[in-house]
Amino acid sequence: MKTVMNGDFAASYGAMTSDVKFVAAYPITPQTLIVEKLSELVADGELDASFVKVESEHSAMAACIGAQAAGIRTFTATSSQGLLLMCEVLHWAARARLPIVLANVNRAIAPGWSIWADAQDSISQRDTGWMQVYAENNQDVYDSILMAYKIAEDNDVLLPMMVNLDAFFLSHTSEVVDLIDNDKAKEFLPAYDPEYKLDPNNPRAFGALTSPEHYFEFTYKMFEAMEVAKKKITQVGKEFGDIFGRYYDMTESYKIDDAETVLVTFGTIAGTAKESVDRLRKEGKKVGNLKIRVFRPFPTEQIIDALKNAKRVVVIDRDYSYGNEGAFYTEIKGALYDANLRIDTYGMIAGLGGRDVSTAVIKEIVEKAETSEPNKTYFIGVKR
Amino acid sequence: MNEKKELRLSIPKEEVLQPGHLACQGCGASLAMRYALKALGRDIIVDIPACCWAVIDGPFPYSATNIPIYHTAFETAAAVASGVSNGLKAIGNDHTTVMAWAGDGGTFDIGIQALSGAAERNDDIIYTVYDNEAYMNTGIQRSSATPHGAWTTTTPVKHYRKGWKKDLDSIMVAHGIPYLATASIAYPEDMIKKYLKAQKIKGTKFIHVYAPCPTGWKSDPAMTIHLAKMVVETNIFPLYEVENGKYKINIKPKNRKPLDEYLAMQGRFKHLPQEEIEYLQKTFDEKWEILLKKEEHFG
Structure with missing residues (x-):
């Protein structure tokens, strides 16, 4: 019903x-x-x-x-x-x-x-x-x-x-x-x-x-x-x-087959990310999204499979492990390492304390990844 | 002769608690469980938070009680029992007795919030605190049940416990629970009668059992029963019940014994100067008078 x-x-x-x-x-x-x-x-x-x-x-x-x-x-x-x-x-x-x-x-x-x-x-x-x-x-x-x-x-x-x-x-x-x-x-x-x-x-x-x-x-x-x-x-x-009639798995891939940049997201940000993928693709950018639906147990195998052809992996964390980086970011890198995949990764901390992560913010995140040094953590939209 | 026979019959023969448990010699808490289970029988589920009894029942995979025992976190005895009791009722089990069994630290201190919650909701559980007046399982640290004057490892002789034992019984009575009783392991008939009564009453039943600890009190293990008797004869720990707000004192010593001997039998009090002993005597006498008045007015 x-x-x-x-x-x-x-x-x-x-x-x-x-x-x-x-x-x-x-x-x-x-x-x-x-x-x-x-x-x-x-x-x-x-x-x-x-x-x-x-x-x-x-x-x-x-x-x-x-x-x-x-x-x-x-x-x-x-x-x-x-x-x-x-x-x-x-x-x-x-x-x-x-x-x-x-x-x-x-x-x-x-x-x-x-x-x-x-x-x-x-x-x-x-x-x-x-x-x-x-x-x-x-x-x-x-x-x-x-x-x-x-x-x-x-x-x-x-x-x-x-x-x-x-x-x-x-x-x-x-x-x-x-x-x-x-x-x-x-x-x-x-x-x-x-x-x-x-x-x-x-x-x-x-x-x-x-x-x-x-x-x-x-x-x-x-x-x-x-x-x-x-x-x-x-x-x-x-x-x-x-x-x-509604299928679920530990992860969900969206337009990743030919994607050069793959966003890794969870929660509601994943929904916005999919919309962003569509918009960015209209601009000619090959972007996809990997939603992590289940974080424990950690879907290492599915993640490796989904990210193995990406040029750039951009992880959006609405959390921060004090003194290190976003928790998802750390774990995604761990999965890639398991498969000997040396892909450029970007840790994007966004949306803390309820700040909106809109399609505009996700666009900013993708642009940031394209123009910044890989293997680092960035706080998106932070007021300094 | 007749009286003697009746007394014997009032204690069920069946031993639910088995030999092989891990209590110290002369442990009052193990006797407390023995008598409680004699009264309550085997259609029971007991949860035990961190306390001596978390050890006494035996390490995995052993159990000395042969009843369903659930070991729980320190402050959760009442909440877990509430869960078991309400859960069983939700699936139509109205007969199994659910009992939380905790020490004084887990009850007077860290567990009082969950206990207050269960009592306020009047969840159908028996909550027993076996009171040995300090954190004995962790090595004799003071709790809010430690009496004025006592030595513990966190109230060393130079800094012995100052301040009165928390009056948890009055706090529980104030919750308006249907039944509260104090019991001493030196009075098994009285204790068993109270558990049998509690088992028949719906709602939260609170039973406060005085359980001497030779290890923590520095007393002779052979004197445990004697101490548990003296504490009643001195009016330090009166035996009484509060049923639906009505007080009834079960034992009124004809000649209240002075507390000198009780104190002298325990290493934890040996440092006490005379004026402290007099202060204790005076205060215990006052508290007894208050209890008599409660019985007089709310009996």
């Missing part, structure tokens, strides 16, 4: 279509619409779930950990400072191998207070063991949540997944979203029935003191699970497409 809704509501409906039985959440701008809509859906009986209005994001994730460990499908949503407060328990959820799904509205980190789009929040949680998806539009938000459960709950994966959406550009912007019928969704995503859970009839202790004899292996198993997840994400994206 096609309807018009903002990105926050798309996340709420994504959780509902996934038939979650438990939600624990704490309000933070611009995530609030997600919890408001979910409260409404639960109150109206449209979503048959328990909604615990916890006193903090830390407790939101802790409560999800408890419920999920007891064998119940859970959902939570947060943003920015809230995600940072969760940090400890994000690690906990991942190491406990709980397939929790979280919608994070990408928002800048204070101080100064900023409620606007910036990926510093989720990038700083990169190493928590969560899979990370960056949505380009509201349909992507909705679909990604449904797929996230399917991927996360796979017995060979069992890792939590974070679906990220840009503050305001998605969270508060209305777009057409095609909602999936509940019965059809259930065929795609069956009821949650984990092999290991808290069960008085089959008592186990989870997460006990672990000596150097075993700890290492638990981490190794997460490495294996992440490797499986790479294949699973592609596979589930195809399966989803075969059923619902």
Whole structure:
């Protein structure tokens, strides 16, 4: 059913279509619409779930950990400072191998207070063991949540997944979203029935003191699970497409076959980049775009494949790893190195704190790359 | 004879806690779990944050309790229990008891926010704090449950703990929860009765168990029960319940014992000058009077 809704509501409906039985959440701008809509859906009986209005994001994730460990499908949503407060328990959820799904509205980190789009929040949680998806539009938000459960709950994966959406550009912007019928969704995503859970009839202790004899292996198993997840994400994206007509993968290439300059983007900037590619091509520039949809696990193979013929790789980061460069930029270079590809790369930091990255800005970025020294980081549009 | 027989029957025979756990000699916290599980049985899920019990139950892949145990982050005991409880209810399980089991540091200090949240929402959990009056698992650092006068590694003798133990019980009563009880491992019948009662009540139940720690208190492991008895006989830790706001003191010592002997049995108090002992005595007596008044007015 096609309807018009903002990105926050798309996340709420994504959780509902996934038939979650438990939600624990704490309000933070611009995530609030997600919890408001979910409260409404639960109150109206449209979503048959328990909604615990916890006193903090830390407790939101802790409560999800408890419920999920007891064998119940859970959902939570947060943003920015809230995600940072969760940090400890994000690690906990991942190491406990709980397939929790979280919608994070990408928002800048204070101080100064900023409620606007910036990926510093989720990038700083990169190493928590969560899979990370960056949505380009509201349909992507909705679909990604449904797929996230399917991927996360796979017995060979069992890792939590974070679906990220840009503050305001998605969270508060209305777009057409095609909602999936509940019965059809259930065929795609069956009821949650984990092999290991808290069960008085089959008592186990989870997460006990672990000596150097075993700890290492638990981490190794997460490495294996992440490797499986790479294949699973592609596979589930195809399966989803075969059923619902919308195909997804870890990356998405746009006009890269003959491109000399390939932009590498994520989130809403990817949408603008595609529009920019079209405009720049009209000016005779051979430009393409590689969207990184999934950042963890990192799609090294797909990236190598997509960038191998490029003359220039221009990575746009809406984040900055203090003391180094954009996080995506570092990782893209790592992938190229793996394949012995020595291509000129450009790290472009843009759009921090919600500053708009328009087609004009992307044009500026391409021109900057064409005229600047490669293998360096540039802050685009910075006022000095 | 009859009375004796009845007492014996009031303690369930089944041992849920098994031998082979990792508690120190004379550990009050291990006895606390033993009695709690005797009362609550096996249809239960327990979550344990960082505390002595994170170790006592045994390292991976062992567990001494043979019930579902979930180890959680330090400040999350109540929130995780809320999640388990509400989650189970969402799928129609109304019978399994959900208990958070935390030390005083995880309860009085770092976990109080999550505990307050769970209590305010009146989530259907039993929250036990086994109180050994300091961070014992990390090596005897002071918590806000450490009593005035006590030595710990962060309140060394020259700088012993000054300031009163946080009155967490009153804070919990102020949340309007349906049931709060204090218990001591020296009174197993009383303790088990309280757990059985808590199990039947819906909502947040808070049980504050006094659990001596010979390692941290520098006391003789053989004297753990004796200390847990004396703390009640001296009115330092009165046994009482608050059910729907109504106070009931379970044991009123006929002749309150002076606290000198209790203090003398513990190395953590041996530096205390006489005037501090007098101050402690006076304050504990005042607190007892307040409790009597609460029972009188809200009984």
